[in-house]
Every structure is written in structure tokens, then in C-alpha cells.
Amino acid sequence: xxxxxxxxxxxxxxxxxxxxxxxxxxxxxxxxxxxxxxxxxxxxxxxxxxxxxxxxxxxxxxxxxxxxxxxxxxxxxxxxxxxxxxxxxxxxxxxxxxxxxxxxxxxxxxxxxxxxxxxxxxxxxxxxxxxxxxxxxxxxxxxxxxxxxxxxxxxxxxxxxxxxxxxxxxxxxxxxxxxxxxxxxxxxxxxxxxxxxxxxxxxxxxxxxxxxxxxxxxxxxxxxxxxxxxxxxxxxxxxxxxxxxxxxxxxxxxxxxxxxxxxxxxxxxxxxxxxxxxxxxxxxxxxxxxxxxxxxxxxxxxxxxxxxxxxxxxxxxxxxxxxxxxxxxxxxxxxxxxxxxxxxxxxxxxxxxxxxxxxxxxxxxxxxxxxxxxxxxxxxxxxxxxxxxxxxxxxxxxxxxxxxxxxxxxxxxxxxxxxxxxxxxxxxxxxxxxxxxxxxxxxxxxxxxxxxxxxxxxxxxxxxxxxxxxxxxxxxxxxxxxxxxxxxxxxxxxxxxxxxxxxxxxxxxxxxxxxxxxxxxxxxxxxxxxxxxx
Amino acid sequence: xxxxxxxxxxxxxxxxxxxxxxxxxxxxxxxxxxxxxxxxxxxxxxxxxxxxxxxxxxxxxxxxxxxxxxxxxxxxxxxxxxxxxxxxxxxxxxxxxxxxxxxxxxxxxxxxxxxxxxxxxxxxxxxxxxxxxxxxxxxxxxxxxxxxxxxxxxxxxxxxxxxxxxxxxxxxxxxxxxxxxxxxxxxxxxxxxxxxxxxxxxxxxxxxxxxxxxxxxxxxxxxxxxxxxxxxxxxxxxxxxxxxxxxxxxxxxxxxxxxxxxxxxxxxxxxxxxxxxxxxxxxxxxxxxxxxxxxxxxxxxxxxxxxxxxxxxxxxxxxxxxxxxxxxxxxxxxxxxxxxxxxxxxxxxxxxxxx
Numbered sequence: 001x002x003x004x005x006x007x008x009x010x011x012x013x014x015x016x017x018x019x020x021x022x023x024x025x026x027x028x029x030x031x032x033x034x035x036x037x038x039x040x041x042x043x044x045x046x047x048x049x050x051x052x053x054x055x056x057x058x059x060x061x062x063x064x065x066x067x068x069x070x071x072x073x074x075x076x077x078x079x080x081x082x083x084x085x086x087x088x089x090x091x092x093x094x095x096x097x098x099x100x101x102x103x104x105x106x107x108x109x110x111x112x113x114x115x116x117x118x119x120x121x122x123x124x125x126x127x128x129x130x131x132x133x134x135x136x137x138x139x140x141x142x143x144x145x146x147x148x149x150x151x152x153x154x155x156x157x158x159x160x161x162x163x164x165x166x167x168x169x170x171x172x173x174x175x176x177x178x179x180x181x182x183x184x185x186x187x188x189x190x191x192x193x194x195x196x197x198x199x200x201x202x203x204x205x206x207x208x209x210x211x212x213x214x215x216x217x218x219x220x221x222x223x224x225x226x227x228x229x230x231x232x233x234x235x236x237x238x239x240x241x242x243x244x245x246x247x248x249x250x251x252x253x254x255x256x257x258x259x260x261x262x263x264x265x266x267x268x269x270x271x272x273x274x275x276x277x278x279x280x281x282x283x284x285x286x287x288x289x290x291x292x293x294x295x296x297x298x299x300x301x302x303x304x305x306x307x308x309x310x311x312x313x314x315x316x317x318x319x320x321x322x323x324x325x326x327x328x329x330x331x332x333x334x335x336x337x338x339x340x341x342x343x344x345x346x347x348x349x350x351x352x353x354x355x356x357x358x359x360x361x362x363x364x365x366x367x368x369x370x371x372x373x374x375x376x377x378x379x380x381x382x383x384x385x386x387x388x389x390x391x392x393x394x395x396x397x398x399x400x401x402x403x404x405x406x407x408x409x410x411x412x413x414x415x416x417x418x419x420x421x422x423x424x425x426x427x428x429x430x431x432x433x434x435x436x437x438x439x440x441x442x443x444x445x446x447x448x449x450x451x452x453x454x455x456x457x458x459x460x461x462x463x464x465x466x467x468x469x470x471x472x473x474x475x476x477x478x479x480x481x482x483x484x485x486x487x488x489x490x491x492x493x494x495x496x497x498x499x500x501x502x503x504x505x506x507x508x509x510x511x512x513x514x515x516x517x518x519x520x521x522x523x524x525x526x527x528x529x530x531x532x533x534x
Numbered sequence: 535x536x537x538x539x540x541x542x543x544x545x546x547x548x549x550x551x552x553x554x555x556x557x558x559x560x561x562x563x564x565x566x567x568x569x570x571x572x573x574x575x576x577x578x579x580x581x582x583x584x585x586x587x588x589x590x591x592x593x594x595x596x597x598x599x600x601x602x603x604x605x606x607x608x609x610x611x612x613x614x615x616x617x618x619x620x621x622x623x624x625x626x627x628x629x630x631x632x633x634x635x636x637x638x639x640x641x642x643x644x645x646x647x648x649x650x651x652x653x654x655x656x657x658x659x660x661x662x663x664x665x666x667x668x669x670x671x672x673x674x675x676x677x678x679x680x681x682x683x684x685x686x687x688x689x690x691x692x693x694x695x696x697x698x699x700x701x702x703x704x705x706x707x708x709x710x711x712x713x714x715x716x717x718x719x720x721x722x723x724x725x726x727x728x729x730x731x732x733x734x735x736x737x738x739x740x741x742x743x744x745x746x747x748x749x750x751x752x753x754x755x756x757x758x759x760x761x762x763x764x765x766x767x768x769x770x771x772x773x774x775x776x777x778x779x780x781x782x783x784x785x786x787x788x789x790x791x792x793x794x795x796x797x798x799x800x801x802x803x804x805x806x807x808x809x810x811x812x813x814x815x816x817x818x819x820x821x822x823x824x825x826x827x828x829x830x831x832x833x834x835x836x837x838x839x840x841x842x843x844x845x846x847x848x849x850x851x852x853x854x855x856x857x858x859x860x861x862x863x864x865x866x867x868x869x870x871x872x873x874x875x876x877x878x879x880x881x882x883x884x885x886x887x888x889x
Contacts, residue, residue, distance in 0.1 A: 049844070057667060194660070195639075356664040365587070365658040365844070372842035379840060380833030387829060391535045424773050427845055430837050431780065431852065434830035435787070438822075442791065445822045452540055471794040474693060475787040481685045482783035486776055489678035491671075494776045501780065 005525060008518050015510075016405065019412030026415055044415045046189075047422030049493050050370050052363035053189035054197060058162075058353040060182045065154035065351035066098060066147050073142070074100045077121060086112055089135045099127060099141045103134050110136065154350040155182050162186065162201055162353075164346035169200055169339075183356065194360045196335065204308050204352050205343035207260030209294070209326075210252040212302035212314050221251050229254055233304070235311040240331060250311045252304045257294045259348075262287025266344035268337045271329075277337035278329040281344065288324025296320035307340075359492075373426035381407075381433050388437055392444050395534030398519045399440035402511035406436050409507040410500060419503075422496030432504030438475075439512030443468040444534045457531065461520050469513060476505050538821040546864055547813040547872070553865035557754060564761025574760060577769035578661060580675070582668035583629035584638050587616065587659035590650065594622040598649070606645030608638075616843045623658070623843065659844075675775040679756070680726050682779055683749065684708060686786060687733055691745035694793060701745075704736045743874040748789050751867035755785045755858045762854045763847075773848045781855030784830070788823065788863035795819050796868070812868050827860040 025031060026043040035041070048055050077100075081088060087105040104110065110129060117124050123146035128139040159178055166174045166188065175187040191197050213230050221232045235248040264284040268277050283291055295303070295317050304314040305328055312328050332340065385403065388396035410429055414421055447464035455463065480502060487498035523529050568574060578585050588599075599613050603626065610630060616623040626642060639660055646655050663671070684705065691701040711732040715725055730753060737746035756778055763770060795815040800808075834856060838849035 059666075354664075355662070357667045358660065358662040360660045362656065362658040364589075364656065369842055369844055372840055373845070376833075376836045376840035380836035383832045383836070384829045387825075387832070391537075391825065393535075423845055424776060424848060427837055427841070427848060427852075430833050430841075431830070434833035435784070435826070437829050438787070438826040441822050441825050445819075449540070449818070467798075471791055474794055475790045477693075478686050478689060478786040478790060479780075479783035481689060482682045482779045482786075485678050485682040485685065486779050489674045489681075490776060491674075491772070494772050497773070497776050497780075501783075 005518070005521055008514070009522075012515050012518055015409070019408050022412040022415045023408065026411070040416065042415055042418055044411060045418065045420045046366075046370075047420045047425065047493055047496050048187060048189055048359070048366075049361050049423045050366045050421065050426075051189055052192075052361050052366040053187065054191045054194050055357070055359040055492060056184075056186040056188075056198070056201070056355060057179065057357035058158075058184045058186065058202070059356050060155045060158045060184065060349075061352050061354060062151035062154040062182045063097065063351075066142070066150050068351070069150050070098065070100060070142060073121070073124070077102075077124075077140075080120065081113070081116065084112065084116060086116070098147050099139055102138045102140060103132065104136045104138060107136050110138065113138065151182060155184070157350045158353060159184055161346050161349050165200055165342055168342045168346060169197065171197075184353070190363070191360075192363065196339065198355070198358070200339050200342065202353055202355065203343050204349045205260065205346070206308055206348040207263065207344060208256040208306045209258040209291075210254075210256050210304050210306060211298060212304050213251045213253055214302065216251040218249060218251050222249055226251070233306060233309060233311050235314065237331070248311075250304055250314055252306070252311070256306075257303075258283075258287060258290050260344060261347065262290065263344055263347075266341040268334070268341050269327075276329075277332050277334050278327055279332075279337055279341050279344065281326045281328065283324035283326075285324075288322075291324050291326065292320060292322050369423050370426075373423060373430070377426065377430050377433065380430055384433055384437060388440075392534045394523075395440075395444050395447075398516045399437055399444070399512070401519070402440060402508075402516045403433065403436055405515060406504070406507045406511045407433065409511070410503050413503045413507070414500070417499075419499045420496050421500070422493035424493045425496035425500040428497045428500035428504060432501065432508060435479075436504065436508035436511070439468070439472045439508055440516060442471055443512065443516070447534050457529070458524050461524060465513070465517050465520075472509060472513060476509055480505050536821070537824060542820065543814065543817050544820075545813065546816045547809045547869055550865060550869040553861075553869070557758075557862070557866055560758050560761065561754065564757050564764065567761055567764040571764055571767070574764060574770050575767060576672070577771035577774075578627065578629065578663045578668070579772045580668050580672040580770065581629055582663050582665035583627060585625060585627045585659070585661045586639060586642055586657060587623065587625050588642070588646065588655050589658050590622040590624075590655045592622070592650075592654065594624075594650070596624070599624050599626070602645050602649035603642070605649065606641060608641055608645060618843070671772060675772065676723065676726055678775065678779060679782075680712075680729055682782055683730070683733065683752065686752070686782070687737070687745050687749050690748050690786075690790070691737070691740075691742040694744040694797065695742055697740075697742065700740050700742065704733070704740060704742070707736055708732055738874065741874055743871050744793055746874060747867040747870040748786055748793070750870050751789050751859075751862040752782045752785045754862050754866050755781055755855055758858045759851055759854045763851070766850075768847050768850065771847070773845075774851050777848050777851035777855065780852065781859055784856060785859030785862060788827070788859055789867040791822065792816055792819055792863055792868055796871070809872055812871060816864055816868055823860060823864070827856060830856055 022040055022042075023044075024035075024039075025041045031041060078088060081102075086109045089103040089105050102113075104113065110126075114126060117126070117140070123143045124140045125143065126138055127141040130137050155178060159176060162184065163174075163176050166176060166186070171188045171191060173189055175185070177185050179185045186201065188197060213227065216227045216230055217225070221227065221230070226232050230251055231254050233250050233252055235250055236245060237248070238245045262283045263281050264287070265282040267280050267282075269280055270277055299317050299319060302314045302316050305312045305326070307328075312330055328340065381403075385400045388399045388403075390396065392399065407429065410432065413419070414425075443464050446468045447460050450460035450463045451457070483498050483502040483505065487495055487502065490498050596613055596615055603611055603613070608628075610628060612627045614625040614627065616625050628638065639657070643657065688701040688705050691704065692698040708729060712725060712729050715728045720728075730749075733749060734746065737743070737749065759778060759781060760770070763774070768774075792815055795818055796812055799811050799815050799818075831853070834849055834852045837845060838853055841849055
């Protein structure tokens with residue numbers, strides 16, 4: 001037994017040293033260089049509810065991406081069919097959810113279409129054909145696999161784009177990850193201007209260049225009679241002083257000549273004359289060629305710059321513009337211009353996103369929560385320590401030491417596992433403080449019982465620990481089951497609670513059963529106390 | 535020091551009738567409250583909606599906050615006083631679908647700016663849960679409670695009666711029942727009710743009396759805690775569900791300690807009445823029960839009083855749950871063992887004594 005005492009003491013000491021090592025980075029602000037090279041430097045991470053910040057769940061409206069893709073396919077198929085000399089009635093190919101309608105002039109062309117699809121577009125199949133006055137209406141359906149692929153791609157691309165934007169916005173330690181099929185979880189700690197962040201993340205940022213149709217009948221279009229091939233958009237201006245918003249209608253050609261995907265860089269610059277910020281765009285090589293051609297072919301016409309369906313400006317093309325740069329003006333604030341540059345650089349979202357859940361906590365509330373959490377922890381802890389010491393005397397002090405070690409272990413484990421401490425997590429620690437003494441109480445009560453039966457101190461301690469152990473394990477396993485279920489189903493702060501509770505349970509069993517046993521054995525074997533100290 | 539004399543022998547089991555009456559009426563009250571209030575008061579986590587927490591620099595009354603909101607024609611809001619001695623603080627909540635968060639936040643902010651002036655207040659917290667997510671969270675929370683009860687029933691029947699085979703049969707039967715119930719597309723609440731009835735029924739038929747006692751006790755505790763929430767018209771949010779699961783864990787912790795002692799005393803094989811064994815086991819562990827519940831209660835009370843508004847309801851749930859959980863392990867879980875004779879009562883005892 002004496003030899004055993006030695007290795008047990010070494011084990012406890014090792015655990016203690018290890019936990020202190022893990023805790024140091026969280027406590028001291030400045031670590032010496034040699035420390036961070038060799039030893040762990042991860043701090044206990046604070047949850048958003050404690051440090052302030054923003055938590056978002058976005059839904060990528062990926063069906064819109066399917067629709068867009070379908071539109072692109074429709075144009076391609078139409079063009080290719082023309083080359084195959086298949087006559088299609090009308091100009092439009094109608095598209096709907098995952099399917100498009102083609103109107104063939106000749107019935108014989110159905111076979112040709114089938115062959116063509118098999119060869120070139122295997123992801124489409126003919127779902128239905130029916131006769132109509134205009135010809136044979138054929139419904140082409142996109143395969144479910146292809147739709148799924150587009151959806152998945154839209155979600156992962158949205159994730160990438162948002163990650164890019166957030167990185168450029170400058171948030172330290174953002175957490176952006178997919179959740180389920182089409183949801184994104186975004187956590188931005190320490191963000192104070194949440195509205196701005198939300199706008200930056202949620203903006204689709206689809207940039208398009210379209211020619212203005214100055215010949216079209218604008219008043220008629222406003223009444224709903226838009227010329228074929230055109231669409232009616234608005235230029236929105238807000239007067240900063242009065243807050244009045246003016247909307248000017250602009251009739252543009254539906255076809256976009258150039259999109260944001262050719263943008264290689266976007267920067268904020270300041271207009272010398274008016275001292276106003278604006279954004280300059282730089283196109284990549286292909287974009288620059290396209291831009292040069294478009295501007296060359298349309299001199300004296302107006303080119304509308306459209307962002308998310310809103311006309312930003314529609315300047316007249318004075319001459320052919322080589323070199324591939326354009327500018328977006330508007331009465332931007334510096335911040336707005338900067339954010340616009342970020343979204344243009346990061347690219348457009350493949351589909352619009354919708355905010356499903358938003359939680360923001362201000363930094364001052366977080367600090368309050370930490371302070372109050374600590375105060376209640378200290379007050380509650382002190383009362384428990386006092387009660388134990390008074391009730392069980394020496395044994396109580398041993399239990400108190402085990403309790404303190406328990407808290408150190410929980411914090412160290414949080415740091416070591418990279419777990420996050422949340423407000424409910426702090427509550428979990430506080431609750432653990434109350435429950436942690438339970439194991440010791442069970443043991444001490446047993447020791448008292450055994451002593452009453454007339455056993456010697458050593459035998460009583462032996463029996464006390466031995467018999468209480470089964471009960472301690474039984475009773476903690478059920479709490480652990482509840483905590484693990486909570487971990488599995490919980491999100492955010494609740495998960496934090498489950499983590500501290502689980503760690504607390506394991507740590508309290510270790511400290512009560514192993515550490516205080518060691519102290520008892522030491523007292524009995526080395527100090528040779530005559531009386532049981534409980 | 536000793537609080538409880540070692541030879542104490544209070545007649546807990548004998549007085550169980552009173553306890554049943556008390557528990558029964560508390561559960562009945564819960565049901566009445568739930569009916570009167572039209573179901574549990576789900577917070578925005580589950581119901582969807584927007585919540586804005588605002589702190590004012592100067593002392594501000596609830597009436598002033600309401601007036602400011604009304605003057606900006608922001609309707610259907612609830613204003614909850616969150617004030618401490620440090621200042622006036624309010625939660626403004628709107629349960630409405632299709633309200634834009636940013637817009638709603640802006641409207642509140644402009645309304646307050648108009649009434650109280652610029653910089654007189656600070657928006658400390660904004661939460662928005664869309665109806666879709668709310669529904670998901672509700673499902674998840676209910677499934678969490680369901681699985682916790684399931685796993686615990688399995689563990690206890692396996693561990694205490696050494697009938698792992700039976701507990702596996704029970705788990706299988708339960709999963710089949712839940713699967714069949716889910717086929718007819720009922721809500722998760724009913725799914726859980728069905729699962730609980732099946733669990734209790736199986737415990738009864740398979741004579742798993744320890745599992746029966748423990749599960750009855752923890753359902754009892756959860757129902758009464760929910761009843762307390764409904765009585766005080768407090769909202770059930772995600773952290774509250776976490777608290778309920780913790781109560782489940784805690785209640786069992788307490789129950790199992792008494793059960794362990796009952797089993798141990800049975801194994802000693804004294805030829806006494808089962809009810810006497812139960813009673814003496816409760817008495818033997820009473821000192822521990824009071825001390826542990828006491829220390830846990832102390833810290834939870836400290837959390838309840840000092841922990842701040844955000845954690846207040848969470849601490850309240852734990853407070854109620856610990857009191858009820860301690861009571862139920864003594865007065866509900868243990869006496870229920872008497873309701874059901876063990877399947878192998880005689881055989882088991884004899885074979886053990888032969889050893």
C-alpha cells in the first residue's frame with residue numbers, strides 16, 4: 001500500500017501540473033516566447049453570449065440557383081437546336097421549377113430532340129409532350145441528381161463567398177460552416193456594428209452591365225407594358241440630409257453584357273472634386289476584352305450598372321474604353337464604399353440568402369454576464385466550502401480541496417479541448433460545484449456508518465470508499481447520459497452547458513474517488529491519525 | 535457535526551398516501567394551468583419572433599417604454615422588466631412572422647431616440663428566430679428529452695435488475711412504437727406522450743420496477759417544473775430545456791442513491807418486509823440527501839439571485855427541479871417500487887441466500 005501511495009501521488013501531481021499548464025494562457029495575458037513554442041497556448045474560448053458578437057443562421061435559397069442555371073441551360077439548348085435546324089416557335093423558352101418548355105414547330109423534330117438531348121444534355125429528359133396551336137409543347141425536366149448537385153454547389157459556393165467577405169471585413173476568429181443541406185452557420189465574435197455586418201454578408205452582390213433602351217416607351221413600361229427583350233428597373237437615390245428616397249425608372253435590355261464574375265479587383269477611391277468616395281472596378285483579361293468591345297460598339301448609348309437588380313448609375317459611353325476599368329459612383333459613405341468593394345471583390349452569391357436566425361449580444365452585456373456569473377460562482381462556492389468544513393471538519397477540508405481541484409480541472413479541460421465557455425456553461429460549473437461534493441458526502445457518510453459499526457479507522461475508510469464507489473458511478477452515469485444527449489441535440493450556449501456539465505461529472509468522480517482517497521490514505525498510513533477525520 | 539441522528543427512522547413509506555395526494559394535485563394544477571394558458575409559453579426560440587434587450591441610462595418605467603413603442607405604432611409587443619439596481623433594462627418582444635429584424639430593430643431604436651433622446655439607451659441584445667428554425671429547435675428539444683428518458687430507462691433496468699436483455703427488448707419495442715406513431719404523422723409532443731406511456735407500460739409488464747420508479751419520478755419532476763413555469767407565466771426557451779434535462783439527471787442521481795441502498799439492504803437478506811427495507815434505506819441515506827441537496831440548492835440560489843437577468847429563468851428552473859427532484863426520490867420513486875412485485879422476487883432472493 002505504501003508503494004502505491006507514491007505512484008498515486010505522482011499521478012495526481014501530474015494531472016494538477018498539466019491542468020495548470022493548460023490554464024496559464026487563459027490567465028496571463030503575455031506568455032513568454034519559449035512558452036508558446038513548446039506548451040499549449042489556447043485560451044478558454046468565450047462564447048458569443050459572454051464576449052459579445054453575432055450568431056447567424058442563413059438559408060441559401062438554392063432553388064433560385066437551380067432556376068438561374070435552368071435559364072442558362074435553356075438559352076444554350078435553344079441556340080444549339082437552331083444550329084441543328086430544329087425550329088422552335090416563339091422567342092421564349094419558358095422555365096419553371098426544374099423544368100422548361102420548348103415549343104417545336106414540327107412534330108418530327110421530337111425524335112431529333114431526343115437524340116440531341118441524349119448526346120449533349122443527358123441531365124435533361126422529355127417529361128411530357130402535348131399539342132398546342134403554336135406547335136408541340138415539350139416539357140424538359142432536369143434530373144433530380146443534377147438539381148441536387150446545383151443546390152449543393154450553390155451552398156458551398158455561398159459559404160466560400162461569405163467567408164471571403166468576412167475575412168476582408170476583418171473579423172478575428174470568425175466561424176463559418178455549413179449546417180444541414182442548405183444552411184450556413186456564421187459566428188462573428190466581437191462585432192459591434194451588426195447591421196453593417198449583416199448587410200455585407202446578406203448582399204447577393206450580383207453585378208450586371210446592361211444597355212439602356214432609350215428608344216423604349218418608358219411611361220407605357222411603367223404601366224406594365226414592357227417591350228419584349230427589355231425589363232424595367234429603378235435607380236434609387238437617397239438624399240442624406242432629408243432622408244428622402246427618389247426612384248427613377250430605367251428601361252434596360254434584358255440581356256446582360258458583362259457580369260461581376262469578370263471583376264478581378266475593386267477598390268475605394270476618393271473623388272478629388274467632390275471629395276466623395278467611389279469604387280473602381282478592374283476586369284480580368286476576358287472581362288476587359290468584353291468591356292472594350294461593348295463600349296466600342298455602343299458609343300453614345302447609356303450603359304446601366306446594376307447591382308442586385310437596382311440601377312446604380314447609367315452613364316453615357318463617350319468612347320471605346322480599353323484597359324478594363326469601370327467606376328461605380330453614388331453618394332456613398334466611406335464605409336458603404338468599402339463594403340461595396342469587398343462584396344464585388346468576393347463575388348456574387350450564387351443564390352440569395354435569407355436570415356433564419358440572428359442573435360447578437362452587445363459587449364457590455366457579455367461583460368456583465370461574466371461578472372455576475374463569477375460572483376455567483378464565488379458566493380455559492382464559498383458557502384459550500386464553509387458548509388463542508390463545518391460539517392465534516394478535516395474530511396470537509398479534504399473535500400474542499402477536491403472541489404477546488406475540480407474547478408481547475410474543468411477550466412483546464414475546456415482550454416485543452418478547445419471547448420467554448422458560455423453563460424449556461426458557467427451555470428454548469430456553478431451547478432457542478434454544488435453537486436461535486438456529493439461523491440465526497442456519500443463516502444463520508446459511509447465512513448461514519450462503518451465507524452459506528454465499530455470498525456477501525458482504516459477499515460472504515462476502506463469500506464466507505466469501496467461501497468460508495470458503486471453508488472457514485474451509478475448516480476453519475478445517468479447525469480452523464482442526460483448531458484451527452486444535451487450535447488447531441490443542443491446548439492450554441494446549450495452545448496456549452498452540456499460540455500461543462502460532462503467534464504464536471506468526470507472531474508468530480510476523479511477528485512472525490514481518487515484524490516481524496518489518496519489524502520485519506522496518506523493521513524492514515526503516514527501521519528498515522530488515530531481518529532477518522534470525518 | 536450531525537444533522538440527522540444515525541438511528542433515525544421516519545415513516546416515509548407509511549405516509550406515501552399524503553405524498554401521492556400532493557404530487558397528484560401538483561400535476562393536476564400543472565395541467566389546469568397549461569389548459570388555462572393555452573399550452574406552454576414558448577419563447578422565441580421555439581415560437582419564432584424577435585427580442586430586443588435595451589438598457590437605459592436614466593431610470594425608465596415600463597409605462598414610458600410602452601408609450602414610446604405605441605407612439606411609433608409598434609404593436610403586439612410584450613415589454614418585460616429586466617431592471618436591476620444598476621439601471622433600467624427591458625426586453626421588448628414581438629412574436630410575429632414575416633417581420634424583418636433589421637427593420638424592427640431600427641423602428642424600436644428610432645422610437646426610443648425620439649422619446650428618450652440620442653445616446654440615452656443601449657441595445658444590448660437582439661435575437662431573431664424565424665418560424666422555420668423555431669420549429670426545428672422545438673423538434674430537437676423534444677427529441678432530446680425523449681432520448682434522455684429512453685436511455686435512462688434502459689440503463690436503469692439493465693443496471694439495477696441486471697436485465698440487459700429486457701432493457702434491449704424494451705428499447706426495441708419503444709423504437710417500433712415511436713416509428714409506428716411517426717408514420718401517422720403526429721406532433722412530437724404526442725410522440726413523446728405515446729413513448730412515455732409505452733415505456734411505463736413496458737416497465738409494468740416486464741416488471742422492471744426500479745426503472746418504473748425512476749421514470750415516474752423524473753416525469754413527475756419535469757411536469758411540475760413546467761407547471762411552475764406556466765404558473766409564473768415564464769417562457770420556455772432553449773436553456774430551459776437544458777435545465778429540464780439537468781433536472782432529469784439530478785433527480786435520477788438522487789433516486790439511484792436510494793435505490794442502490796435498497797438493493798444493498800435486500801442483498802443482506804434480512805427477512806423483513808420490502809416496505810420496511812425501503813423505508814430504512816431512505817432513512818440511512820437521508821443525511822446525504824439533505825446535505826447534497828442543500829449544497830446544490832445553495833449554489834443555485836446564488837445563481838438565481840446574483841447571476842443576472844439572462845440566466846435568471848434558467849436558475850429558477852433548476853431551483854424548482856432540485857426541490858421537486860429531492861422530494862420525488864424519497865416520496866415518489868421509492869414507494870412506487872411497492873406497486874410492482876419483482877418478477878423473480880422469490881427465486882432471486884433464495885438463490886442469493888444460498889450463495
